[in-house]
Amino acid sequence: MRTAIAGIICAALVYIPTAYASNDNPVRFTIDMTGPSTDTFLVSVDVPRLGKNNNIYQFASTAPGAYQVMDIGRFVADFRAYDARGRQIEVTQVQTNQFRIERPKKVRRITYKVAETWDTPVRENPIYQMAGSSLEKDHALLNIHTLLGFFHGMQDADMEIGLVYPQDWIVGTALNSGEGGRLFAPDFDFAVDSPILLGRLTVSSMDIGGKKVEIFTYSKTDLIKSSDLMNEMRDVFIATNKFVGGFPIDRYVLLFHFEDQNVGAWEHSYSSEYVLKETPLNEAYVNLINGVAAHEIFHMITPLHLHSEVIRQFNFVTPSPSQHLWLYEGVTEWASDMIMLRGGLITLEEFFSEISEKLSIDEIHDKEMSLQRLARLAFTEEGRTQYGNIYNRGALVPMLMDILLLEKSGGKRGLREVILELSKKYGSENPFSEEEFFDEFVAMTHPEMRLLIDRHVKGAWPLPIEEYFAKLGIRYSSVVFYEDSIPDRGHGIQFDGQKMVVTEVRERSEREGLKEGDVVVAINDIAISRENFPELVGILQGIQPGDTVTYTVERAEGAVKLDLTVGIQRRSQRHVFDVMEDASPQKVALRDAWMRRLE
Numbered sequence: 001m002r003t004a005i006a007g008i009i010c011a012a013l014v015y016i017p018t019a020y021a022s023n024d025n026p027v028r029f030t031i032d033m034t035g036p037s038t039d040t041f042l043v044s045v046d047v048p049r050l051g052k053n054n055n056i057y058q059f060a061s062t063a064p065g066a067y068q069v070m071d072i073g074r075f076v077a078d079f080r081a082y083d084a085r086g087r088q089i090e091v092t093q094v095q096t097n098q099f100r101i102e103r104p105k106k107v108r109r110i111t112y113k114v115a116e117t118w119d120t121p122v123r124e125n126p127i128y129q130m131a132g133s134s135l136e137k138d139h140a141l142l143n144i145h146t147l148l149g150f151f152h153g154m155q156d157a158d159m160e161i162g163l164v165y166p167q168d169w170i171v172g173t174a175l176n177s178g179e180g181g182r183l184f185a186p187d188f189d190f191a192v193d194s195p196i197l198l199g200r201l202t203v204s205s206m207d208i209g210g211k212k213v214e215i216f217t218y219s220k221t222d223l224i225k226s227s228d229l230m231n232e233m234r235d236v237f238i239a240t241n242k243f244v245g246g247f248p249i250d251r252y253v254l255l256f257h258f259e260d261q262n263v264g265a266w267e268h269s270y271s272s273e274y275v276l277k278e279t280p281l282n283e284a285y286v287n288l289i290n291g292v293a294a295h296e297i298f299h300m301i302t303p304l305h306l307h308s309e310v311i312r313q314f315n316f317v318t319p320s321p322s323q324h325l326w327l328y329e330g331v332t333e334w335a336s337d338m339i340m341l342r343g344g345l346i347t348l349e350e351f352f353s354e355i356s357e358k359l360s361i362d363e364i365h366d367k368e369m370s371l372q373r374l375a376r377l378a379f380t381e382e383g384r385t386q387y388g389n390i391y392n393r394g395a396l397v398p399m400l401m402d403i404l405l406l407e408k409s410g411g412k413r414g415l416r417e418v419i420l421e422l423s424k425k426y427g428s429e430n431p432f433s434e435e436e437f438f439d440e441f442v443a444m445t446h447p448e449m450r451l452l453i454d455r456h457v458k459g460a461w462p463l464p465i466e467e468y469f470a471k472l473g474i475r476y477s478s479v480v481f482y483e484d485s486i487p488d489r490g491h492g493i494q495f496d497g498q499k500m501v502v503t504e505v506r507e508r509s510e511r512e513g514l515k516e517g518d519v520v521v522a523i524n525d526i527a528i529s530r531e532n533f534p535e536l537v538g539i540l541q542g543i544q545p546g547d548t549v550t551y552t553v554e555r556a557e558g559a560v561k562l563d564l565t566v567g568i569q570r571r572s573q574r575h576v577f578d579v580m581e582d583a584s585p586q587k588v589a590l591r592d593a594w595m596r597r598l599e
Contacts, residue, residue: 025048055104077113141197223280229289352577
């Protein structure tokens with residue numbers, strides 16, 4: 001998940017007894033969106049014969065990729081169980097997310113109400129909108145984990161989901177449908193992996209290398225249509241398809257919800273979901289959407305076709321994270337940047353700007369937090385405060401891996417090729433070993449990869465950006481000072497009503513007597529007032545290095561005049577990349593391989 005725009009695929013391997021349901025006898029759910037309240041879903045569950053071990057109906061405490069405590073049981077009300085004759089059976093809510101049925105063998109139907117998460121206030125742990133549910137008069141967004149649950153021992157039971165909604169609504173989802181529009185999922189995990197958007201939607205589709213890509217769009221004022229998005233996103237679909245060597249799935253669905261807030265996106269195996277602000281599709285907005293989409297679509301490679309045993313079956317009760325978040329989210333974010341660069345969707349200079357931004361954001365995060373530790377602490381408060389850096393440092397480390405691999409292979413085999421080899425080796429059904437994957441990764445790449453992993457995935461060493469980009473004939477400078485200069489007052493100022501308050505006093509102004517929090521009542525003997533404001537702004541904007549400005553400040557002992565000298569501040573820029581004009585032929589060749597256009 002990217003949040004604004006953020007996500008992890010986390011899970012725990014748990015033993016789940018064989019389900020009682022089969023393909024001929026699935027658990028049948030119905031979600032009714034036509035009730036008297038636009039904020040409440042009505043759910044009914046028609047169940048096959050239950051056993052004594054199936055007496056707990058479980059709601060999700062969290063969900064894959066959401067990376068937050070959800071406790072969906074908070075939104076559930078009026079939970080009831082009935083026998084074949086319609087008589088009520090006793091039910092007890094034993095935990096926030098668990099309802100115990102006293103006589104499970106007698107149960108034939110369960111009903112309950114679920115409040116939508118978007119408009120339902122909660123005291124703590126609000127749910128990300130793209131991971132929640134919304135029900136309005138003209139549309140609905142359904143994330144299955146916010147509405148449905150499963151019986152203990154039946155997480156892998158076949159599911160059939162019926163939707164009741166206004167007749168003129170359109171349904172968008174990656175789930176397959178059958179007679180009457182009922183949707184099918186082979187188990188609860190698959191259903192949760194497939195969000196549903198319904199309502200006043202527009203639809204567009206196209207063929208990419210023999211695979212179908214569909215867009216379903218809800219736009220509050222109909223400003224943005226699916227056909228508009230398809231036209232703008234066509235190139236990123238083509239580039240992504242080339243980057244992954246052909247989509248490994250036959251159909252991919254994108255669900256767009258444009259309304260009032262720019263929240264983010266959430267990846268799934270066969271679809272992705274975007275909750276964004278409804279605003280005209282100008283060039284900058286299209287580039288943002290394309291970059292996010294490249295990230296989300298690449299998730300069909302990892303974790304769908306490359307994951308450890310830890311996330312094979314998600315533990316919706318007490319999930320535990322995988323240490324390989326660097327792979328699931330970091331490599332994916334790196335891939336999205338390379339898709340844009342190698343696909344010709346951004347220039348090399350724009351790519352440099354993206355990397356510079358990632359380096360700047362990495363600087364404000366905990367420098368002692370390794371990517372491995374970040375993953376392991378993901379469900380803790382400490383981990384959540386640092387989680388966003390998985391899209392920054394988490395993408396920078398794979399970038400170094402890619403350069404190393406290209407260098408050692410003469411430009412023939414980079415990280416892209418390694419990830420695709422691994423995804424073909426394991427596929428969606430065969431997990432790699434959570435504990436042994438680092439060893440396997442080193443064995444199939446290069447011995448020097450061990451040091452890179454130890455220092456920059458398991459450890460939190462400073463990243464060798466300058467050293468690695470030099471291999472490509474690209475110069476990196478952590479800071480560049482330019483010859484031109486700008487005036488430096490030696491302090492900051494902040495206007496509070498009709499007051500001018502001094503902030504951030506630096507050494508020169510401090511020597512001249514200025515103090516943090518001083519209230520300036522006059523500048524050059526011109527009183528601070530509403531009438532004089534334009535003249536005062538002109539003075540402050542017109543100062544030049546070497547000028548003297550007189551502040552009159554109000555203190556306990558009375559007004560104090562201070563003569564302050566305007567200094568010189570050299571203009572500077574952080575994290576600057578530029579191509580070396582005198583790079584060796586070997587470095588130029590490696591750079592060409594690194595930037596190689598997709599074919």
